[in-house]
Amino acid sequence: MHDVLFDFISKYISLTEDEKNAILSVDIFRTVKKGTILLKEGQYTKDSYFVLKGCIRTYYVLDNEEKTTAFYTEMEALTPPCVISKTPSEFYVSCIEETILTVSNADMEAEINAQFPKFETMCKMLSEELLAKQRIDFDEFKTSSPEQRYLNLLDKRPDLIQRVPQYQLASYLGIKPESLSRLRGRITEKNRG
Amino acid sequence: MHDVLFDFISKYISLTEDEKNAILSVDIFRTVKKGTILLKEGQYTKDSYFVLKGCIRTYYVLDNEEKTTAFYTEMEALTPPCVISKTPSEFYVSCIEETILTVSNADMEAEINAQFPKFETMCKMLSEELLAKQRIDFDEFKTSSPEQRYLNLLDKRPDLIQRVPQYQLASYLGIKPESLSRLRGRITEKNRG
DNA sequence: TTCATTTCTTAACTTAAGTGAATAAGTCGT
DNA sequence: ACGACTTATTCACTTAAGTTAAGAAATGAA
Numbered sequence: 001m002h003d004v005l006f007d008f009i010s011k012y013i014s015l016t017e018d019e020k021n022a023i024l025s026v027d028i029f030r031t032v033k034k035g036t037i038l039l040k041e042g043q044y045t046k047d048s049y050f051v052l053k054g055c056i057r058t059y060y061v062l063d064n065e066e067k068t069t070a071f072y073t074e075m076e077a078l079t080p081p082c083v084i085s086k087t088p089s090e091f092y093v094s095c096i097e098e099t100i101l102t103v104s105n106a107d108m109e110a111e112i113n114a115q116f117p118k119f120e121t122m123c124k125m126l127s128e129e130l131l132a133k134q135r136i137d138f139d140e141f142k143t144s145s146p147e148q149r150y151l152n153l154l155d156k157r158p159d160l161i162q163r164v165p166q167y168q169l170a171s172y173l174g175i176k177p178e179s180l181s182r183l184r185g186r187i188t189e190k191n192r193g
Numbered sequence: 194m195h196d197v198l199f200d201f202i203s204k205y206i207s208l209t210e211d212e213k214n215a216i217l218s219v220d221i222f223r224t225v226k227k228g229t230i231l232l233k234e235g236q237y238t239k240d241s242y243f244v245l246k247g248c249i250r251t252y253y254v255l256d257n258e259e260k261t262t263a264f265y266t267e268m269e270a271l272t273p274p275c276v277i278s279k280t281p282s283e284f285y286v287s288c289i290e291e292t293i294l295t296v297s298n299a300d301m302e303a304e305i306n307a308q309f310p311k312f313e314t315m316c317k318m319l320s321e322e323l324l325a326k327q328r329i330d331f332d333e334f335k336t337s338s339p340e341q342r343y344l345n346l347l348d349k350r351p352d353l354i355q356r357v358p359q360y361q362l363a364s365y366l367g368i369k370p371e372s373l374s375r376l377r378g379r380i381t382e383k384n385r386g
Numbered sequence: 387t388t389c390a391t392t393t394c395t396t397a398a399c400t401t402a403a404g405t406g407a408a409t410a411a412g413t414c415g416t
Numbered sequence: 417a418c419g420a421c422t423t424a425t426t427c428a429c430t431t432a433a434g435t436t437a438a439g440a441a442a443t444g445a446a
Contacts (some may be wrong), residue, residue: 069335079325081324081329091332120313121313134279142365143364181426183402372433375433391445393442398434401433405430406427
């Protein structure tokens with residue numbers, strides 16, 4: 001299981017056995033079951049998450065409706081904005097499936113940095129890469145219709161459509177569940193001709 | 194003029210005179226006039242931009258139509274995703290107004306880092322902060338209607354509505370220029386009763 | 387100032403998303 | 417297997433965005 005973490009890290013920097021042990025000695029692996037809420041709206045937290053296996057999502061509750069805005073699956077990391085801004089969280093984080101993840105914070109990061117500074121370099125590379133990736137996603141979202149977004153998702157992350165309830169996918173695509181259902185109908189209609 | 198840059202940096206780290214000089218010795222200040230294209234689709238580049246005064250925008254050309262997705266004004270930084278991914282750029286960067294900015298790349302950054310390592314810490318903080326900020330923006334975009342987005346922009350960045358042509362604001366809001374014009378009419382209509 | 391070009395508005399029409407409500411299908415725990 | 421609850425579909429209706437096209441307003445250059 002730890003392999004997933006080290007495979008991920010090795011994309012950025014190479015690790016000696018000592019360094020691996022340094023990480024294992026501080027890092028906390030957690031297994032959480034489906035439906036567990038890791039973070040609630042209004043809570044303060046310093047924790048970042050890294051998904052080793054499973055799936056978590058972030059959602060807001062607006063006008064008594066859940067608005068899901070992101071999913072994190074294998075090898076994906078989430079640092080909630082409230083960790084950076086030191087304000088109460090505006091969203092919830094919950095587990096869609098039984099999930100294995102690491103939970104870490106700035107103190108732990110500092111502890112690892114103290115033992116090998118290249119860890120900080122990795123963190124910088126990682127957040128630059130995430131920033132660029134998210135920028136592309138945002139641009140794609142802005143420049144395409146709900147239908148194009150759905151087809152794009154089908155192409156890029158087909159697994160999500162299998163493992164996630166449709167009403168959660170709907171807000172992720174910026175529309176209502178009824179519209180997604182209709183839109184899907186329209187597409188299969190087309191494909192039959 | 195350099196003050197804008199140092200004011201910005203001082204939000205993250207404090208600088209000695211020597212350190213300021215180290216930055217000035219490598220950094221390149223450029224003044225570019227309205228309409229100048231800093232980056233074209235298909236080009237390779239290693240350059241990041243930091244706006245000291247003025248405004249630049251990023252836009253795609255899709256189906257022969259410009260799709261503007263972001264604006265950068267005073268104290269805002271842009272590292273195009275293609276710099277990170279080392280692929281040709283998917284978008285254009287151009288100046289909306291006469292603009293003063295710094296243009297820097299990883300080599301220059303390394304040169305500064307060599308002289309004072311806390312610069313890297315600042316870069317990490319900066320990209321983490323930008324990531325969090327962009328995440329909030331994306332979530333707001335997903336969970337609101339075009340009209341709410343426009344009203345939100347009016348509230349948060351009223352300057353943009355003044356300095357940017359409306360057809361560029363439209364795609365930034367995820368709609369067509371005609372729809373933005375109509376939407377604005379609807380709003381002023383409401384406000385008169 | 388004048389002309390050309392760019393940007394914005396308006397209108398009629400088409401298409402799709404939002405809304406409210408009812409029903410169907412699927413899931414979970416006992 | 418049963419009922420309770422959650423999730424997905426469907427329908428009729430409303431609202432707003434996309435499309436096409438024409439014309440008005442603003443901008444810029446000669």
